[in-house]
Amino acid sequence: MFIKAPTDNIEIAPPWPRADLDEVKKLAQYPVALIGDAQSRLGMMASPIRPVTPSPRLAGTVLPIHAREGDNLAIHRALDDALPGDILVINANAETNRAVFGDILGEICLAKGVTGIVVDGSIRDVDELAGQGLAVYARGISPAGPWKNGPGRIGFPVACGNIVCNPGDAIIGDNDGIVVIPQHALSDTIERTEAQERTEQKMRDAIHAAV
Template sequence: MFIDAPTTSITVATRPETSLAAVPDFQKFPVANVGDALDRLNLMDTGIRTQWTGGVCVGPALTVLTREGDNLAIHRALDDAQPGDVLVINALGGTTRAVFGDLLAEVCLAVGIAGVIIDGLTRDRATIEALGLPLWSRGVSPAGPAKFGPGAVSTPIACGGVVVRPGDLVVADDDGVAVVPAERTDEILYRLQKIDQFEEQFRARVREASRSAIAQPAGR
């Protein structure tokens, strides 16, 4: 860790092996379509929202459970981060103290984190935007965190009303956050391709109808 603090209060599970193979394919689709392919399930509630416009991330979940207003477990989790991970944090929906800020953002970028999802608060939003780290949270507070624990790393958590397991595929954009169970990535990708095909055909019909209407001579 980049901080000097005891971590005996943090439970660290063995994380499953993860793959980035599906990431390029899922990067082609918006979260709205991913949600449709998931039967409108596994979408985090609207309180989990982007903290700067234009941030997008796709990657396997590195999960963290932490006490409200405490970020020791987040620091510990980043020791286990792999490039391309999405850091998903259950901070118990806390609305009094931030558990994430620009210094942790710097660490995230250094270890290759693709994005951060927090069921809780952040601070230093403008600096994090300037750094370019995609970030979703319930809001912002200048109040900083403690670093005492307890917490857990690489265990199943709840975030935004959705169960997230280590290694599940997280897809996030300006609309929100979707979670694809790791064992369903092939199935959901197939559904996404079908949805995209339907939408392209629908748009083509609409545009053709529009062109026909414009070309039709006005009645007298």
């Protein structure tokens, strides 16, 4: 861990399977709104969870973190076990007055192959994070820094933006927001999204033909 702090009060789940990244990338070719439509318009995070960096395209698998509001010890500890393709999905209890993620954590993410962060809470160092090329979504922005005392939980299901996110689920983001796809439903969602795209393309063709 980059910082020196005891982590005895951080509960860590056993290793979990992750959604196939090739399938995630295949689905990520489509807009979040289209994927949501293919999921019966379920699984999309609440609108306050918004992109705060200029490159919001995000695709990977959920590494869930439950952090105490205003405290990021669990986030630091989670990065010890992060794998390339993981996306940090952080329940920070919707606290927006104190940030739990900033540019130092961003540097660690890049070193670990984590390219996306979703925080139901606040982040800071927006300009620096943008320069790193990370896709960062959050409920709020605050210059106030975090504590590092814990407690926290890593690898257990969390609520983020009103959606339950299980470890290893697929997660995709764009300028419209975030959609979460249960790991077991990924292949079926790809097929449904492709079918939805064909249906909508027929509608576009019909519109142009009528003009």
